[in-house]
Amino acid sequence: MMLETANTISHDSERRLNQSRVLVAEDDVPLARFLQRGFQDNSYVVDLVHDGEAALDVLFQGGYDLLVTDLNLPGLDGVSLLKRVRATTSRLPILVLTARGGVEDRITSLDSGADDYVIKPFSFQELMARTRALLRRHNSTSVGQIQVGDLKLNRDEFRVERSGKTIDLTAKEFALLEYLMVNAHRSVTRAMIMENVWKTSYDGSTNLVDVYMKYVRDKVDAAFTPKLIRTIRGVGYVLSDRS
């Protein structure tokens, strides 16, 4: 199996705290080496593979925080790789590098399991920014339990409690509360909520968000002090335990 690791930091045991581990699957060797060097310069631990099969083998060993993959890989092509990876893990963030910039190719990438993509030739700074954004999103959603004040939400057990009392929520109420808690102390607009919780765009004609927000408030805030969910007039909502 063709796996290239940096000599200085090649194993998990040597991994420094807060260093994310990235697997780069790219068959163009000069580009792969450049990406490895660039990621390392930005404090990431990087392993390189040059074909799809090798990427799959290495990924199954686990321990990666991000997969960066070309779509035109020999052996197992990028789209097949995405599908195989997604069949086993839904949580690994995947960033696709592609020279195919057409709408259909972008849709295929995303529908096959990519979280984001950049079109070659791309800016390395943009690649780093997208990497940071993906890892930020992943880290904020992968922790099993989130807590804001005395409100606790456990994703793995689908459980919410406040001040030790269990609160029963429907799936949609749970998703809405989770989104508010992930974005705690930051205002979120109705459009953001519609896009992230209902996965649809907001056209201003529905009061669905407000209706569900009332349901959640009634369960999470009504019988407790302080009130955690606040309406920001003209903007949306914020969940915070700070006054």
Place this chain on the structure above:
Amino acid sequence: MFSDEQIEMSRHTAIEMSRELHKTAQPLTVLQGVLELALQKAHTVEDYRQYCERAIAELQRVGESFNQVRKLLRSGFKGARI
């Protein structure tokens, strides 16, 4: 009017050219990244020399693709001044 053979030849040439142009995305990506990294902060003279060498190597790859495209054009459109 073009013959079926000419049309097929042009189609084949266009596909090959597209493939070759597609390949230039790799060195162009490295080239852009190398220059971005060179500008990101102050480096030693030796570092800048290495960035320049890397940039030249990638430009050569772009040049090779460019020459390949010209060859394809010549073979695909015989008689034309390309």
